[in-house]
Amino acid sequence: MRVCQRCVSLLLSRPLSAVLQHSTRALHQRSHLTLLQHSTRHTLSQRHSRQTWRHFADHQAASPDVYNMIDLAQKEVVPLNSDVHRIDLDAAVHTSPLQEISEEEAVQIQVPSALPPESSTLRPYVDKSETLSKLVQLGVNLWKLEQRPNVGSMLVRLDFHADVAPRLLFLKDLGVEESKLGQLVTKNPFILTESLDNLEARVSYLKSKKFSKQSVAAMVSKAPYLLNFSVERLDNRLGFFQKQLGLSAEKARDIVTRLPKLLCGSLEPIKENLKVCELEFGFRGNEIQHIVTTVPKVLIANKRKLTQIFDFVHNTMDVPHSLVAKFPQVLNAKFIRIRERHLFLEYLGRAQYQPSQPNYISLDRLVFLPDDVFCSEVALATLEDFERFQKTL
Amino acid sequence: MHNYKSMKLMNFSEVTGPQFHKVHVGVGHRLDAFSSGVLVLGIGKGNGVLEHLCKSHVTRDYMLEGEFGKATDNFTHTGRVIEKTTYDHVTLDKLERVLAMIQGANQKALIMYSQVDLHTQEAYELAVRGLLYPHGKSPPILTGLRCIHFNPPHFTLEVQCVNETQKYLRKLIHEVGLELRTSAVCSGVRRTRDGPFKVENALTRQHWTAGSIIQAIAHFSKATRKIRKLEMYKQTAGQLNSNAQVQEQTRMCENLVKTYSKRLTSVIATKGYITKY
Numbered sequence: 001m002r003v004c005q006r007c008v009s010l011l012l013s014r015p016l017s018a019v020l021q022h023s024t025r026a027l028h029q030r031s032h033l034t035l036l037q038h039s040t041r042h043t044l045s046q047r048h049s050r051q052t053w054r055h056f057a058d059h060q061a062a063s064p065d066v067y068n069m070i071d072l073a074q075k076e077v078v079p080l081n082s083d084v085h086r087i088d089l090d091a092a093v094h095t096s097p098l099q100e101i102s103e104e105e106a107v108q109i110q111v112p113s114a115l116p117p118e119s120s121t122l123r124p125y126v127d128k129s130e131t132l133s134k135l136v137q138l139g140v141n142l143w144k145l146e147q148r149p150n151v152g153s154m155l156v157r158l159d160f161h162a163d164v165a166p167r168l169l170f171l172k173d174l175g176v177e178e179s180k181l182g183q184l185v186t187k188n189p190f191i192l193t194e195s196l197d198n199l200e201a202r203v204s205y206l207k208s209k210k211f212s213k214q215s216v217a218a219m220v221s222k223a224p225y226l227l228n229f230s231v232e233r234l235d236n237r238l239g240f241f242q243k244q245l246g247l248s249a250e251k252a253r254d255i256v257t258r259l260p261k262l263l264c265g266s267l268e269p270i271k272e273n274l275k276v277c278e279l280e281f282g283f284r285g286n287e288i289q290h291i292v293t294t295v296p297k298v299l300i301a302n303k304r305k306l307t308q309i310f311d312f313v314h315n316t317m318d319v320p321h322s323l324v325a326k327f328p329q330v331l332n333a334k335f336i337r338i339r340e341r342h343l344f345l346e347y348l349g350r351a352q353y354q355p356s357q358p359n360y361i362s363l364d365r366l367v368f369l370p371d372d373v374f375c376s377e378v379a380l381a382t383l384e385d386f387e388r389f390q391k392t393l
Numbered sequence: 394m395h396n397y398k399s400m401k402l403m404n405f406s407e408v409t410g411p412q413f414h415k416v417h418v419g420v421g422h423r424l425d426a427f428s429s430g431v432l433v434l435g436i437g438k439g440n441g442v443l444e445h446l447c448k449s450h451v452t453r454d455y456m457l458e459g460e461f462g463k464a465t466d467n468f469t470h471t472g473r474v475i476e477k478t479t480y481d482h483v484t485l486d487k488l489e490r491v492l493a494m495i496q497g498a499n500q501k502a503l504i505m506y507s508q509v510d511l512h513t514q515e516a517y518e519l520a521v522r523g524l525l526y527p528h529g530k531s532p533p534i535l536t537g538l539r540c541i542h543f544n545p546p547h548f549t550l551e552v553q554c555v556n557e558t559q560k561y562l563r564k565l566i567h568e569v570g571l572e573l574r575t576s577a578v579c580s581g582v583r584r585t586r587d588g589p590f591k592v593e594n595a596l597t598r599q600h601w602t603a604g605s606i607i608q609a610i611a612h613f614s615k616a617t618r619k620i621r622k623l624e625m626y627k628q629t630a631g632q633l634n635s636n637a638q639v640q641e642q643t644r645m646c647e648n649l650v651k652t653y654s655k656r657l658t659s660v661i662a663t664k665g666y667i668t669k670y
Contacts (some may be wrong), residue, residue: 127406136407143410336598371599390597392583393428 016301032091055313066115116245122132122146131160138168139182140189151189164192170199175217188224205231209238210249215257244274246285251293259296269300273306281310287325295328317342319353319363327363341366341374348379422453422587428559430455430584431595436610445620450526451588452536452553459566459581461546464576467561480575482521485543491572492538492550495565499535506531521662526555526655533557535565545581591614 055337114122123141126132132155136142136214146152158164168181172192176184178338180269192201206216220226241262256262262270277283277298282289291298298306309331313319324330330338345351345361352359375383406412409471419440421433435443461480465472506527509516519525527534537553550569551561562580570577585592592611 123407123408138406140408141407143406143408387597387599391592391595 141186182222182225219260255296291328330363332366428582434551454586455552456583470580479576533561542646
């Protein structure tokens with residue numbers, strides 16, 4: 001029994017591709033051969049007199065599907081050839097599956113669990129593979145990962161102690177919380193294949209740019225792909241934000257810490273958004289700076305949605321540029337919400353967005369408050385009234 | 394959160410995936426992108442009931458907003474303007490006369506398509522009670538039409554109809570304008586009722602959660618059963634559906650105010666996954 005368990009661990013430590021080439025039983029038997037050759041003790045009590053390799057052959061003969069195994073044994077083990085042939089003739093008498101075998105032999109027969117050579121899910125391999133079971137215990141959502149092409153096979157091939165563990169420890173040292181590690185790997189499984197030197201180089205680069213330890217940890221948790229990008233790329237982007245937006249180093253650090261996705265995506269959409277803000281909307285330079293430092297998401301927002309919101313706020317609600325620049329949260333909100341609330345206020349006659357007039361409603365309160373607070377404080381109506389109004393739109 | 398009865402790793406949700414991730418959601422009578430209002434959706438087994446609803450000739454209520462003074466290529470106020478006209482001569486009683494004329498024409502069409510001989514007593518009684526409906530395929534027919542609000546150039550009509558499309562209703566507004574020797578465009582189509590599903594029971598966006606949806610389903614289970622029963626009686630006696638079975642199979646249609654069925658599917662799938670535990 002102990003022997004068989006060792007086989008199983010041998011099975012797991014090899015990459016699955018190797019396993020796929022030989023059947024599991026061949027592996028089982030081969031290891032039996034190597035181990036039995038060295039050991040003198042064996043559990044077959046009846047055939048003491050014969051030599052160990054003959055025992056092995058007999059053992060094989062006694063097992064039910066002997067015909068397959070003997071073929072493979074012949075290929076792999078040369079000295080047994082002649083003996084195997086001789087024994088084969090004898091064994092032919094014993095190989096009927098209806099033949100009664102002794103208790104010890106029955107106990108010896110190990111039915112190895114056949115891992116399917118290919119499967120569309122990782123489920124059959126989870127219990128057997130150490131890597132996969134540790135990942136599941138960590139909280140990695142394997143089901144999501146196996147939907148992505150090739151990620152499943154990559155995960156199965158990883159070795160826990162050589163690949164996965166050092167990187168997880170590295171992330172822990174960085175300051176990423178243990179509970180977040182699962183989510184991180186779910187979003188970015190390729191962090192487990194990135195070389196440790198590269199990861200360390202990038203972290204040291206960020207620290208050299210005066211990002212504090214906590215901010216680096218926060219950035220990595222929020223943007224799991226961050227450490228997969230090269231140092232030049234990170235440098236390029238940080239430089240862009242500082243130059244293009246004209247921000248001080250500290251402000252640039254601030255927006256990057258709050259929205260690390262800025263460092264991950266490409267720069268083209270960001271440049272387009274900036275152009276849109278400047279030319280289409282007509283914001284001045286310092287207004288754009290203020291908007292970006294308050295709501296960095298404007299840089300990566302969808303251009304069309306941004307235009308739609310700004311068009312509604314500026315043209316339909318008659319809010320001037322200065323007010324929009326003062327409350328840039330409005331550009332981040334959902335268009336439907338703004339529209340419904342504005343129409344409701346208009347219906348009630350309370351749509352007053354100029355700070356100089358009485359009953360002024362600031363844009364951030366319009367957008368930020370939850371529905372019930374909005375109804376009671378801003379619109380001075382009940383939630384049912386608001387819903388009834390929504391149904392008339 | 395994990396089922397501690399079987400701690401086998403391969404049964405963890407992270408490996409198997411969510412319990413419900415393909416929810417069949419079907420739409421009843423369609424509502425095009427320009428229109429808003431009540432939209433009936435069916436989930437899972439309720440999709441069968443949707444079919445019965447479609448076949449059962451239920452009427453639908455619409456509120457149509459119109460505007461005099463221009464004509465566009467797609468009959469809406471967002472289309473390309475083809476012509477502009479004056480509308481000072483339009484008064485409420487002229488409008489009502491035109492509406493009465495249209496309603497008369499539709500009544501004739503209704504009688505013709507319902508294939509009853511109006512000289513018989515039964516036909517007369519059905520007509521009096523308003524139970525005539527067109528059999529088989531018919532063009533859109535308005536069973537009711539009146540003006541709710543008149544404030545030139547804007548006006549609002551309330552319409553009850555059968556077999557309609559929203560484009561037909563917008564065209565109707567255009568024709569009303571033509572009859573009044575001006576032109577009109579439609580600035581809004583809003584469905585307020587689809588058979589037994591009214592706008593008061595509709596779920597607005599804040600209520601698109603699993604809890605409210607289940608409540609709405611329960612609320613309409615009676616109506617669903619009725620629809621199924623009607624269909625059952627229409628079919629031959631070969632169908633044996635006991636009441637209990639119908640009750641079980643009733644997972645059904647509900648109301649939404651805008652057509653966001655994709656969002657609804659994702660809400661149900663994720664919430665259904667959480668409520669499993």
